[in-house]
Amino acid sequence: MDRFVFLTFDGLSKGAVLAAFALALVLIWRAARIVNFAQGAMAVAAAYAGYSVTSATGSYWLGFAAALVGGLLIGVVVERAVMRFVDHSSPLSEVIVALGLVLVVQAVLGMVYGNEFLPAGTPFSRNALSVGDVPLLSRYDLFVFGAVLLVLLGLALLFTRTSVGLRMRASAFAPEVSRLLGVNVGGMLTLGWALASAVGALAALLVIPTELGLHPHAMDLVFVSAFTAAVVGGLDSPPGAVVGGLTVGLILSYVSGYLGSDVTPMAVLVLLLAVLLVRPGGLFSSTVARQA
Amino acid sequence: MTADDVILQVKGLTAGYGAAPVLQEVDLTVRAGTIAAVLGANGAGKTTLLRTLSGLVRPSGGEIVYGGQPLRDVPVEQLVRRGMAHVPEGRGVVAELTVDENLRLGGLWRRDREDAAKALTEVYELFEPLAQRRRSAGHQLSGGERQMLALGRALVARPKLLLLDEPSLGLAPRVIAQIMALLRQLRDSTGLTVLLVEQNVRSALSVADEAVVMSLGRIVTATSADRLRDDEELRHAYLGF
Amino acid sequence: MSEQTITPAAPAAAPAPAPKRSVALPGFLSGSTLLRHLVLAVLAGVLLFLLTQQLDPFRNFQLATVAAYLCATAGLTLLVGMNGQLSLGHGALMAVGAYTVALAQNAFADKGITGNQVLPLSLALGVLVTMAAGAVIGLAAARLRGPYLAGVTLAVAVAVPAATVTFDETFNSEQGLSVAVEPPPLSLGLYFPNERWQAWVALTGALLTMLLLANLVRSRVGRNLRAVRDDEVAARLAGIHVGRTQVLAFVVSAASAGLGGGLMALLAQSVSPGAFSLTLSLFLLMAVVIGGLGSLSGAVWGAVLLVALPDLTHDSAQLVSLSPAVAQRLEGNLPLAVFGLTLIVVMIAAPGGVQGLLRRIGARVRRRAPAR
Numbered sequence: 001m002d003r004f005v006f007l008t009f010d011g012l013s014k015g016a017v018l019a020a021f022a023l024a025l026v027l028i029w030r031a032a033r034i035v036n037f038a039q040g041a042m043a044v045a046a047a048y049a050g051y052s053v054t055s056a057t058g059s060y061w062l063g064f065a066a067a068l069v070g071g072l073l074i075g076v077v078v079e080r081a082v083m084r085f086v087d088h089s090s091p092l093s094e095v096i097v098a099l100g101l102v103l104v105v106q107a108v109l110g111m112v113y114g115n116e117f118l119p120a121g122t123p124f125s126r127n128a129l130s131v132g133d134v135p136l137l138s139r140y141d142l143f144v145f146g147a148v149l150l151v152l153l154g155l156a157l158l159f160t161r162t163s164v165g166l167r168m169r170a171s172a173f174a175p176e177v178s179r180l181l182g183v184n185v186g187g188m189l190t191l192g193w194a195l196a197s198a199v200g201a202l203a204a205l206l207v208i209p210t211e212l213g214l215h216p217h218a219m220d221l222v223f224v225s226a227f228t229a230a231v232v233g234g235l236d237s238p239p240g241a242v243v244g245g246l247t248v249g250l251i252l253s254y255v256s257g258y259l260g261s262d263v264t265p266m267a268v269l270v271l272l273l274a275v276l277l278v279r280p281g282g283l284f285s286s287t288v289a290r291q292a
Numbered sequence: 293m294t295a296d297d298v299i300l301q302v303k304g305l306t307a308g309y310g311a312a313p314v315l316q317e318v319d320l321t322v323r324a325g326t327i328a329a330v331l332g333a334n335g336a337g338k339t340t341l342l343r344t345l346s347g348l349v350r351p352s353g354g355e356i357v358y359g360g361q362p363l364r365d366v367p368v369e370q371l372v373r374r375g376m377a378h379v380p381e382g383r384g385v386v387a388e389l390t391v392d393e394n395l396r397l398g399g400l401w402r403r404d405r406e407d408a409a410k411a412l413t414e415v416y417e418l419f420e421p422l423a424q425r426r427r428s429a430g431h432q433l434s435g436g437e438r439q440m441l442a443l444g445r446a447l448v449a450r451p452k453l454l455l456l457d458e459p460s461l462g463l464a465p466r467v468i469a470q471i472m473a474l475l476r477q478l479r480d481s482t483g484l485t486v487l488l489v490e491q492n493v494r495s496a497l498s499v500a501d502e503a504v505v506m507s508l509g510r511i512v513t514a515t516s517a518d519r520l521r522d523d524e525e526l527r528h529a530y531l532g533f
Numbered sequence: 534m535s536e537q538t539i540t541p542a543a544p545a546a547a548p549a550p551a552p553k554r555s556v557a558l559p560g561f562l563s564g565s566t567l568l569r570h571l572v573l574a575v576l577a578g579v580l581l582f583l584l585t586q587q588l589d590p591f592r593n594f595q596l597a598t599v600a601a602y603l604c605a606t607a608g609l610t611l612l613v614g615m616n617g618q619l620s621l622g623h624g625a626l627m628a629v630g631a632y633t634v635a636l637a638q639n640a641f642a643d644k645g646i647t648g649n650q651v652l653p654l655s656l657a658l659g660v661l662v663t664m665a666a667g668a669v670i671g672l673a674a675a676r677l678r679g680p681y682l683a684g685v686t687l688a689v690a691v692a693v694p695a696a697t698v699t700f701d702e703t704f705n706s707e708q709g710l711s712v713a714v715e716p717p718p719l720s721l722g723l724y725f726p727n728e729r730w731q732a733w734v735a736l737t738g739a740l741l742t743m744l745l746l747a748n749l750v751r752s753r754v755g756r757n758l759r760a761v762r763d764d765e766v767a768a769r770l771a772g773i774h775v776g777r778t779q780v781l782a783f784v785v786s787a788a789s790a791g792l793g794g795g796l797m798a799l800l801a802q803s804v805s806p807g808a809f810s811l812t813l814s815l816f817l818l819m820a821v822v823i824g825g826l827g828s829l830s831g832a833v834w835g836a837v838l839l840v841a842l843p844d845l846t847h848d849s850a851q852l853v854s855l856s857p858a859v860a861q862r863l864e865g866n867l868p869l870a871v872f873g874l875t876l877i878v879v880m881i882a883a884p885g886g887v888q889g890l891l892r893r894i895g896a897r898v899r900r901r902a903p904a905r
């Protein structure tokens with residue numbers, strides 16, 4: 001029973017990160033109808049930037065900020081310099097170009113930092129705090145929850161309460177009409193990529209210390225899990241991404257806790273297939289949005 | 293007619309999609325504070341003309357002079373800042389946004405927040421049904437309500453030139469008459485200029501000052517609306533009734 | 534995406550005649566596609582046979598590797614280029630073929646079974662098992678589109694190598710298995726170079742694959758594949774069973790990848806999950822995109838590229854003198870970066886790939902020729 005409780009909290013903490021990463025995927029999907037297969041690599045690149053700053057200054061928080069800013073910039077560059085020029089008539093080309101980006105980014109990281117795992121520190125202890133004698137959550141887990149919650153709230157406010165959010169939604173749904181109404185649609189698209197990339201970077205920052213460490217491929221499996229989470233929730237739905245992330249996090253935690261961690265990739269595949277074949281639109285898909 | 297009077301002057305405009313041109317050597321002059329009807333059969337190029345004027349289609353030749361300045365390479369999103377508003381064919385209500393959001397979108401670019409808010413209130417006063425459905429999503433509106441929303445959204449920008457593409461499409465005669473009356477009233481009270489593309493020839497000619505008839509991408513006649521309305525021979529030749 | 538487009542309604546409406554392309558070929562060859570491909574294959578076989586006599590062992594080994602890759606890239610070209618289904622999991626399918634061949638070879642060796650029939654038998658087993666795996670993925674794939682399919686095949690690419698750890702009693706985890714391979718037949722002589730023998734085996738497999746796929750592409754099935762790619766609705770209206778066509782494409786493609794993987798296992802005489810990582814899947818995809826998705830010839834360029842580019846970057850890195858640490862970092866990563874960059878540039882600037890470029894240049898030269 002204790003183990004179950006522990007795995008549940010561990011799963012929720014993992015799930016929070018997956019939710020953030022899935023949310024980043026959803027952001028770009030909604031803005032550009034692209035599943036950004038390069039998001040893992042982009043996030044790792046931002047995390048490496050943070051690592052460099054942390055090593056140079058000795059401050060985790062400076063590195064943290066640098067990674068987020070780096071994430072924003074990487075998003076801008078990727079959209080402006082690459083994705084803007086891709087032929088959008090076939091989804092194949094977008095996926096393939098994103099995969100090309102994955103190779104380039106991972107190779108460049110390997111050349112600069114080497115292909116070894118680098119230790120990634122945490123600002124808070126990862127030792128679980130106990131209630132009674134049941135170990136539940138570490139301070140770091142609480143930090144993860146807080147950070148993800150803050151991002152969720154921030155994004156929700158941005159999209160529903162601000163005029164920039166209104167512009168971003170309008171550009172995504174009806175680019176031509178938005179231009180006629182004076183909205184800088186290209187700029188909104190870039191902004192969407194930047195935000196998504198920064199959220200992805202945050203997820204990478206949060207998850208990497210809980211795994212083997214910093215590595216060009218550190219986000220490969222996380223990407224697949226987050227993609228599954230996004231699909232579970234429906235690629236169109238931000239709340240769906242959050243619920244999907246928590247669900248996938250829990251399932252993976254139980255699977256790796258009871259069956260062994262090497263089974264998780266297989267579990268992700270099975271879960272993904274099951275959701276896609278049973279409910280292809282995801283659990284939270286909004287059908288109205290597709291009528292226009 | 294002085295040069296100041298002319299708000300829009302089109303000379304030798306050629307445009308199209310891909311290789312084949314749709315518009316061929318179109319010449320058009322629209323005076324400020326008038327309503328000009330653009331008539332013609334399906335596929336004549338009326339929509340393409342409006343889309344080229346607002347920059348959605350790149351012209352391959354010719355010149356558009358708006359408010360005394362040539363519009364070469366002015367981005368689409370800048371035109372509304374210069375007072376040109378385009379209500380596209382099919383109305384272009386953003387289905388996923390609410391009525392209120394759609395309307396606010398029309399005034400987001402404006403620096404003068406106060407006047408933008410005032411314009412919004414005026415639109416709600418003008419179109420009662422919209423005021424009652426502020427929180428409804430665009431896709432929940434009826435056709436008439438959508439037309440009001442699209443028109444209202446354009447008016448929030450307080451335009452000088454309004455490009456209207458088939459506002460009567462799918463509407464009841466009474467609603468069409470109301471819209472035409474509104475256009476006339478806006479022209480008279482605010483000096484609004486309207487380029488009105490219509491299939492509904494009678495309604496259009498009832499409000500228009502000038503009329504042009506398009507066929508196969510060319511303007512085949514340009515005259516006063518009264519003359520087209522009253523001269524049976526002319527009407528017969530160009531409009532077929 | 535491809536230069537070959539056909540009207541979707543055509544294939545079912547009329548049994549189109551074999552395309553007449555009697556440009557330079559004798560008349561009897563233009564009549565039958567099968568015959569023409571057969572003659573071409575034999576011709577290629579003879580040329581390659583002569584080539585293997587000239588090459589040193591290292592080059593022969595590279596040639597064999599190209600041939601093994603070619604099986605996989607040709608299958609992938611069929612799937613992506615002709616049928617419009619994206620797979621990021623062909624590296625995993627190669628792994629299935631490779632492990633099957635490894636296990637079969639070792640089982641035969643354990644039982645003391647030797648002889649000429651062993652090799653074809655284990656390769657056939659590898660192909661069959663991979664086909665089964667391909668059928669399973671294909672069944673799911675037929676119901677998925679665009680990014681969803683890409684995501685599932687990506688998950689396959691990640692899951693299969695991990696499965697070698699889960700079932701480590703059979704697959705021996707990260708270390709992998711060594712593969713028992715018999716030396717070249719004694720009838721070829723005592724000192725026959727092993728690499729030349731490997732090249733022969735792999736080239737036979739590759740030629741066979743190309744021959745079969747080329748005929749498939751030209752057949753009614755091939756036209757159905759393209760019709761489904763171009764417009765599913767139209768294909769369905771024309772009476773093509775879309776789902777079945779897509780599964781078929783996946784199965785054929787998997788079979789080719791399985792053979793490629795099996796040949797790889799024989800060449801390397803070992804299999805390990807590291808050799809069939811996600812990167813391999815991405816490499817394969819890149820190879821076919823850069824080679825050109827429009828035709829099977831693109832797959833040849835792709836396969837050559839997969840072997841030649843790492844070699845080239847290795848050589849060019851050695852031209853500039855670098856510290857050993859830097860050189861080591863560059864060695865593994867430079868080809869990756871070059872590949873990725875090429876992929877992006879090709880996709881944006883030249884979607885026809887190498888083969889598309891060649892065809893365009895060819896067309897231009899031909900157009901100019903009469904003027905002179």
Ligand SMILES: Nc1ncnc2c1ncn2[C@@H]1O[C@H](COP(=O)(O)OP(=O)(O)OP(=O)(O)O)[C@@H](O)[C@H]1O
Pocket residue numbers: 309314332333334335336337338339340341381491
């Ligand atoms: N996006 C497009 N791509 C290619 N051709 C187009 C496109 N839009 C319109 N056309 C063609 O351009 C010509 C003019 O079309 P346009 O929409 O301007 O006509 P219209 O006068 O507005 O007709 P309607 O009264 O039916 O709305 C038609 O022949 C049409 O087929």
Ligand SMILES: [Mg+2]
Pocket residue numbers: 338339340381
């Ligand atoms: Mg029209």
